[in-house]
Amino acid sequence: xxxxxxxxxxxxxxxxxxxxxxxxxxxxxxxxxxxxxxxxxxxxxxxxxxxxxxxxxxxxxxxxxxxxxxxxxxxxxxxxxxxxxxxxxxxxxxxxxxxxxxxxxxxxxx
Amino acid sequence: xxxxxxxxxxxxxxxxxxxxxxxxxxxxxxxxxxxxxxxxxxxxxxxxxxxxxxxxxxxxxxxxxxxxxxxxxxxxxxxxxxxxxxxxxxxxxxxxxxxxxxxxxxxxxxxxxxxx
Numbered sequence: 001x002x003x004x005x006x007x008x009x010x011x012x013x014x015x016x017x018x019x020x021x022x023x024x025x026x027x028x029x030x031x032x033x034x035x036x037x038x039x040x041x042x043x044x045x046x047x048x049x050x051x052x053x054x055x056x057x058x059x060x061x062x063x064x065x066x067x068x069x070x071x072x073x074x075x076x077x078x079x080x081x082x083x084x085x086x087x088x089x090x091x092x093x094x095x096x097x098x099x100x101x102x103x104x105x106x107x108x109x110x
Numbered sequence: 111x112x113x114x115x116x117x118x119x120x121x122x123x124x125x126x127x128x129x130x131x132x133x134x135x136x137x138x139x140x141x142x143x144x145x146x147x148x149x150x151x152x153x154x155x156x157x158x159x160x161x162x163x164x165x166x167x168x169x170x171x172x173x174x175x176x177x178x179x180x181x182x183x184x185x186x187x188x189x190x191x192x193x194x195x196x197x198x199x200x201x202x203x204x205x206x207x208x209x210x211x212x213x214x215x216x217x218x219x220x221x222x223x224x225x226x
Contacts, residue, residue, distance in 0.1 A: 032213045043116065043203045043217035044154070088153065092213055097144055098205075102153040 003027050006089055006101025015110050019076040023089035023101045026070065030091040030099075033065050035074045038086045038103065047087075048074065079108045112138045114206045116218025123194055123225055131189045131221045133204030139184035140206035144215065145177070148201045160187055194225040 006023045013019055021035075031052055036044035048063035050056045050072075056063045062075040072091070076083055084107045090098040113136040123129050133143060142161050146154040158174075160166035160181035168174045176198075178190040187206075191198055203220040207213065 034214055036217070041201070041220070041222065043114075043220040046214055046216060049214045090215075094213060095142075095210060097156055097159050098215055100154050105151075 003099050004089065004091060004101045007104055008102050010105040010107060012107045012109060013079055015079060015081060015108055017079050017108070019079050019083070019106060021074040021076075021087050021089075021104050021106070023072050024070055025072075025091060027093065027099075028070070029093040031094065032092045033063070033072050034090040034098065035063055036088040036090060038088060044088055081108050081110045084108050112206075112208070112216045114204065114216045114218045116204050116221055118221060119219055120222045121224070123223070125195055125225055126193055128190055128192045129194055129223060131191075131202055131204070133187045133189070133206065133218050135185050135206040135216075138208045140187070141184065141209045142207045143181055143187040144205040144207070145179060145189050146203045146205065148203060154203065191223065194223070196225045199223055199225045
């Protein structure tokens with residue numbers, strides 16, 4: 001079993017839809033969870049950062065972490081064509097390198 | 111978020127030459143820097159981790175003599191691809207992280223290397 005599993009998609013939704021992106025993981029030591037957005041041929045951009053379990057909201061984005069289920073989610077409300085990108089989940093146990101999911105390609109159709 | 115600047119964004123070099131890529135943290139001190147390689151439509155592949163003032167730790171399968179990493183200051187790390195070959199053509203991305211408890215990492219813009 002890979003440390004972090006993420007459905008690569010592609011995921012295609014109409015503009016205005018709510019998007020749900022998810023990752024599961026196997027290492028119970030992970031405590032820090034991140035979501036990155038990567039546009040084609042660009043470096044990843046940090047969207048959300050969460051420590052331990054719980055929810056975090058920032059504008060149209062909501063990150064959820066359920067450590068008991070080893071499951072994290074990113075919700076995008078009122079999705080826009082500009083949200084079309086690859087979304088990468090990443091996690092760490094602290095001082096160790098981030099472990100990334102493979103990324104989910106999202107297309108928001110106008 | 112914090113800013114990490116990576117330069118150059120694109121480089122084309124001849125086979126057998128060396129290429130240096132710079133990664134700078136502009137508004138924070140990067141205790142740790144990471145270098146990744148990314149193939150088209152693939153996820154990030156960690157190549158090495160470097161802590162300021164220490165030798166880099168390379169991931170299995172990454173040739174340390176080919177990919178030279180220097181992290182001499184808290185704001186600058188360099189990756190030198192030595193004796194580049196066409197198979198080294200890829201997208202290279204650096205990432206920087208500050209001191210704990212700041213565990214989030216910020217990425218540079220990436221460097222697209224083409225070896226001809």
